Amino acid sequence: MTAPALSERIRREIEAKILSGGWPPGTKIPGEVALMAQYGCARMTVNKALSALAGAGLVTRKRRAGTIVAHPRAQSMVLEITDLAGEIAARGQVYEWRLLRHAERRSDHPEMPGTVLETEGVHYADHAPLAFEQRLISTAQVPEILAADLAQTAPGTWLLAHVPWTEAENRITAAAASPALAHALEIAPGDPCLIVTRRTWRAAAPVTLVTQHFAATRHELVARFGATNR
Amino acid sequence: MTAPALSERIRREIEAKILSGGWPPGTKIPGEVALMAQYGCARMTVNKALSALAGAGLVTRKRRAGTIVAHPRAQSMVLEITDLAGEIAARGQVYEWRLLRHAERRSDHPEMPGTVLETEGVHYADHAPLAFEQRLISTAQVPEILAADLAQTAPGTWLLAHVPWTEAENRITAAAASPALAHALEIAPGDPCLIVTRRTWRAAAPVTLVTQHFAATRHELVARFGATNR
DNA sequence: GACGCAGATATGTACAGACAATTAAACGCG
DNA sequence: CGCGTTTAATTGTCTGTACATATCTGCGTC
Numbered sequence: 001m002t003a004p005a006l007s008e009r010i011r012r013e014i015e016a017k018i019l020s021g022g023w024p025p026g027t028k029i030p031g032e033v034a035l036m037a038q039y040g041c042a043r044m045t046v047n048k049a050l051s052a053l054a055g056a057g058l059v060t061r062k063r064r065a066g067t068i069v070a071h072p073r074a075q076s077m078v079l080e081i082t083d084l085a086g087e088i089a090a091r092g093q094v095y096e097w098r099l100l101r102h103a104e105r106r107s108d109h110p111e112m113p114g115t116v117l118e119t120e121g122v123h124y125a126d127h128a129p130l131a132f133e134q135r136l137i138s139t140a141q142v143p144e145i146l147a148a149d150l151a152q153t154a155p156g157t158w159l160l161a162h163v164p165w166t167e168a169e170n171r172i173t174a175a176a177a178s179p180a181l182a183h184a185l186e187i188a189p190g191d192p193c194l195i196v197t198r199r200t201w202r203a204a205a206p207v208t209l210v211t212q213h214f215a216a217t218r219h220e221l222v223a224r225f226g227a228t229n230r
Numbered sequence: 231m232t233a234p235a236l237s238e239r240i241r242r243e244i245e246a247k248i249l250s251g252g253w254p255p256g257t258k259i260p261g262e263v264a265l266m267a268q269y270g271c272a273r274m275t276v277n278k279a280l281s282a283l284a285g286a287g288l289v290t291r292k293r294r295a296g297t298i299v300a301h302p303r304a305q306s307m308v309l310e311i312t313d314l315a316g317e318i319a320a321r322g323q324v325y326e327w328r329l330l331r332h333a334e335r336r337s338d339h340p341e342m343p344g345t346v347l348e349t350e351g352v353h354y355a356d357h358a359p360l361a362f363e364q365r366l367i368s369t370a371q372v373p374e375i376l377a378a379d380l381a382q383t384a385p386g387t388w389l390l391a392h393v394p395w396t397e398a399e400n401r402i403t404a405a406a407a408s409p410a411l412a413h414a415l416e417i418a419p420g421d422p423c424l425i426v427t428r429r430t431w432r433a434a435a436p437v438t439l440v441t442q443h444f445a446a447t448r449h450e451l452v453a454r455f456g457a458t459n460r
Numbered sequence: 461g462a463c464g465c466a467g468a469t470a471t472g473t474a475c476a477g478a479c480a481a482t483t484a485a486a487c488g489c490g
Numbered sequence: 491c492g493c494g495t496t497t498a499a500t501t502g503t504c505t506g507t508a509c510a511t512a513t514c515t516g517c518g519t520c
Contacts, residue, residue, distance in 0.1 A: 019433050021394050176421070
């Protein structure tokens with residue numbers, strides 16, 4: 001148990017005041033010099049604490065105007081979409097991936113120009129089908145994917161391990177299972193499915209576009225948001 | 231156009247190197263003293279830039295070992311769940327809220343002990359039903375809610391404006407519409423619905439528990455993730 | 461009263477130095 | 491060669507100081 005840094009302590013104490021409602025939105029909180037005197041430290045130390053709070057969106061800072069507690073606008077929550085293989089393993093279930101189809105072809109999709117590798121497969125948790133996945137991968141951006149054994153490793157897992165960093169956009173919706181999808185997921189046609197579509201870029205160039213269909217009875221997405229998200 | 235701060239410029243340049251793949255995961259990036267010499271500035275300035283990157287999760291820093299580019303593990307995306315009223319208004323649609331039922335009672339829900347205000351209603355976008363909402367609000371945490379006119383203002387909107395800050399957990403799943411739900415949303419029974427359940431706390435005390443049912447054909451959730459999330 | 465300018469005030473950013481904490485790597489010893 | 495110890499590299503944090511920058515406040519002028 002090492003003592004937490006002073007700036008961290010200050011940050012926490014102010015955060016607690018805000019979260020508990022002691023300083024409601026709109027409150028002007030003490031200036032840096034005042035806090036500096038209160039804690040008996042240098043201004044940089046206080047500044048670090050306040051900057052962190054501003055970064056987390058709990059306060060707004062303006063020169064001369066001071067630091068005021070921000071009004072919450074939206075519940076912005078952090079949704080961690082881990083790779084399915086990792087997520088299932090983390091829950092202590094047996095993960096399997098079955099590749100149904102893969103082919104390199106020219107893309108007709110406006111969001112994924114050029115040649116792409118197209119894959120289709122099913123993710124299994126404890127031997128029960130969890131998600132049916134359709135994916136396009138830009139071979140221009142990730143030529144190495146052609147050498148990967150995608151029957152062994154799911155393309156999402158491979159990409160996570162080999163493509164350095166990404167930007168992504170996710171769309172979540174629901175639909176009734178088509179006969180083909182119902183067959184793949186071993187559910188009845190018309191059963192509700194959760195559909196997650198994710199487009200991923202790397203430095204503004206599209207890398208992959210994936211649509212995952214989950215049997216709603218077997219899966220749900222969970223996200224947690226804490227104001228202390230740093 | 232004021233010149234960006236030097237520490238910000240350094241942060242950006244390193245970030246660009248990482249995002250472009252120039253410094254793949256696992257790369258050890260130059261130490262603080264080296265960067266300090268390169269940019270001709272103080273160590274504090276470099277430290278600020280690197281700390282920001284560490285906070286964003288792009289790099290991992292360890293004493294003696296140095297700063298290394300992190301391996302992406304999960305796609306952690308920021309999902310902004312704005313209040314429905316705001317979201318619909320932002321899309322340029324007409325928003326309406328119709329309160330169907332509200333009653334104060336003792337809660338039997340294990341997650342929301344004590345007396346609660348229970349509300350049910352429907353959110354409309356351009357006069358078409360968008361979401362059916364069931365909600366429990368702790369009257370111990372938010373006694374003022376009893377005086378609010380919830381036929382006029384949706385409870386979510388009221389809470390966003392009056393409760394300072396929150397932690398929340400969201401669950402997203404899908405289900406087929408029950409006859410009652412189908413009637414409220416003006417869809418056919420059995421049609422797929424997107425279900426969002428959100429529990430909200432304020433300083434560890436539960437504030438509200440809400441379940442929103444969306445007609446999947448009329449709504450989808452969109453979330454965007456940039457590696458530069460600060 | 462309306463307008464504009466000057467000054468006060470608060471934050472933004474940076475510098476230079478210092479010491480602490482951690483831990484990888486080199487070293488020494490059996 | 492294996493293992494414990496020392497060394498040194500690297501980041502973590504803080505202290506003061508300094509100047510820049512934005513903007514609120516109040517005063518003076520017309």
